[in-house]
Structures are given as structure tokens and as C-alpha cells.
Amino acid sequence: MSTILRVDNIETAYGASQVLFGIDFTIERGEVATLLGRNGMGKTTTVRSILALTPIKRGTVHFCDHRIDTLPTDRIARLGIAVVPEGRHIFPNLTVRENMVAFADNRSKTKDPWTLARVYQLFPRLQERADNMGNQLSGGEQQMLAIGRALMTNPHLLILDEATEGLSPLIREEIWNCLGQLREHGQTILVIDKYVERLLSLADRHTVIERGRVVWSGSSDQLHESPDIWHRYVGV
Template identity: 40%
Template sequence: MLEVANLDARYGRAQILNGVSLSLGQNEVVAVLGRNGAGKSTTMKSIMGMVRQKTGQITYEGQSILGKPSHAICRAGVGYVPEERRIFGELTVEENLEVGRRDKRDDAPEWTLEHLFELFPNLNERRKNLGKQLSGGEQQMLTIARTLMGNPKMVLLDEPSEGIAPVIVEQMANVIAELKREGLSVLISEQNLHFARLVSDRAYIIEKGSVCYDGTFDHLDQNPEISNKYLAV
């Protein structure tokens, strides 16, 4: 579904990504792991067309999206949940969700308010509350739910477990499992190895803007020196 090959990215004169290559298959959950500042978020933003200075190849469903604007990539079926919880604080939960509504795609599951409130019961209980009245974890859930209202085929989640309570992290793992059951493909950037292992089929590790690991979590478990070298704080 997604192929990234030899991706370089820069912010001004600063080289952030160096030849990053990765792939995401249909109905697959893949984690991009790495320490803070390793290049995970830049990888996600590059895929979404949010980094101007980049070279390489980014292919989605067989078509190049390199150089395309973010809104065109979104319309093609790619949903993006940024690291920052960008909700509308003065709108209710329901109104925040309606902002993200798009027509159903023939080749993607349809997400209605009712469906989302089943998946996110906390949001259902607070559907009339303003966005600014939610906890950090609830705001993260709302951001994901709003993205799903666009009926994407593939979702990019940037650091979804960062800064939220363990009970919400557990709920988030259940949500990602449900997305896979619904047929979505999910690419996750994460520092939390435990969370990534819970939800992902396999993983990449990025260090200083380059991919230094591409494999399974079983292999990581059998070779702890890899995670100790590239993920330990």
C-alpha cells in the first residue's frame, strides 16, 4: 500500500532524513521506533506532504505522492494524526468530529458518529463537552476519531501514546486492533517499545535519520542489544 524509498528530507540546511526506506502493506500495522529527535515525525510529515525539501520516492497504492500537497494526499485516502493534539477547544466533541467528515469511499470502511462512539465510549459520555474540557488522553482519542471521520484507507499515527495515562494507552491499543480488523493499514511512530509491540506486526528503528533496523519484535526480543543501543534512554 505504501512504499518509501531512499527518502532524504531537510529543514533549511539541516539534513534530517538520510535514505529512509520502509513499506506498509494492506491491513498491516507497522511501527517506526526511535528516540526523540531520531526522525520519526519528519518521516510521517514527509509522507503527508508537509516537508518541502525532500527527495526520494513515496508511493501510495502504486501512485507517486512525492511533492503532492497534504490535502490531495488526504483526499486519496490517507489519514494523519499529528503528535500535537490539534482539536478545537471551543467546539463540542460532536462538532470536532463533524469537522472531519468526508463522503464514504467505496474501498474503505465507513465511520459514522455511532460507530466511533462505540469505539470510543469515553467520547460518547462527553459528546456535548467542549474539546478544552477533555483530558489529554481524551483529546488524543478525539483527534484519532476525527481523522477516522474522513474514512481513510491508511492512517499515520505520530506518537499516539506520548504523555497519556496508562489506562488510555491500553484503550488506544484496543482501538488500533479494531482499525486493523476494519481493514485499515496503520503506520505508527513511537518511542514506547511496549506499546508498539502490543499493536504492531513488525517494526523499523530510525537513528539519526536513517533506518537501522527492519524486522520483527521477536527478533528484537532475541537480540536485546539492538533495542538497548537504539531505544534505551
């Protein structure tokens, strides 16, 4: 495997309030990685820093052999990063189909790109609701749509911020199964979520953040053998 994302010692602040203090981690191509930690510890700010939505003060970010911390957000997205944001942010006045085709692209230049047909196969419910407006969907359906919309850009890296937040157990399991299928197809994924026990079987490696600093990193096997780590820093 080769490194697809490298975050080196980044520091980020909102005005005079510093949030990140030297965050370091890497993601290998084809890997599923996580950022873990309680709310307010810097996970979303780390994602925003990677995307240049919140400019970093120090450190560097490299993606697919490009230094991207000096680039604008739209340029970073076109290099092949797609985000399923916290809160989903789908377009309420577009249909399910229109939400997905609005930004469709083949950014990773794959020979087997994600299409509407493939996304519908992954999420049959979206095909059933194809002509419904975004604001007519349940929370779970909106999350499926947000994932499908991201996949339609055919990204090198898929980032999910609070992947199953607020979803019912049944829908949550459907999302986990979807991510498992994506992993089998070689999709590189970064997941932020609080369900550590479920992530242990899905992810290859984990980075735990506490108050803007990396306090632990390692494999799923290592994290499984250290439940005190996730009880202490994630609290579930």
C-alpha cells in the first residue's frame, strides 16, 4: 500500500483560540481509518483543516503526492476527496436523483466508476425515493443520499463525519454494512463516529484525539486489546 493522506503536525485555531496542537496521522490507499474522541476534542476541526475550510497555522497536509494545505477547498475536492458532513447538508429542493448527479465526476479516473445504477444497488431505498425531494427523506435516507452523492464523485478518499449520528440501530447497521462493502471494493475511507466496537471490525487503524492532540494510535487488534483506551477517551 502507498500513503494517500499524510497529516504532519498541524495546528489550527479559531481566532485566538487554538484547537489543534500538532495532529499527526497517515492513511494508506485502500485502508479504512478512524478519528476517535469525545465531542469537542478536535475531530471535525481536523477534517476542516484537511479541506482548508479552516486554514492551519502550522504543519502540512499531503494528499496523493500533492501538498494541499496551501490550496483552496474546491481544488482539494477536485483532487479526489469527498466528504459526508455532519448534518448531511443535502439539497432540500432537489430530488434524490438530482442531488446525486449534480456533482457527478470520475475524480479517481477509475475504470469501474460509481454511477446512479451502482448507488441504487448499494442503497435500493434511494431508487425507490428517486423522485422525492431531499426534505422529504428520513434522517437515515438523507445519510444514504449524502454517501451516494459523495460516491458519485468517485473519490480517492471518502470522509464521513459522524457517520451514524442520530440514526436508528437498524439504519446504523445498514450504513456499517455499506461501508464494509466499500472497503471490500478498495475504497479508502476516514470515519468519525463513536461506536468503537463496530469500528473495530470495520477499520484497519485508529487515531484517538483528546483536546486537540493525538493521545493514541494503532490497529484494530491493538485497540481491541486496550479497552481502557476507548473507554477513557471515547466514553462508550
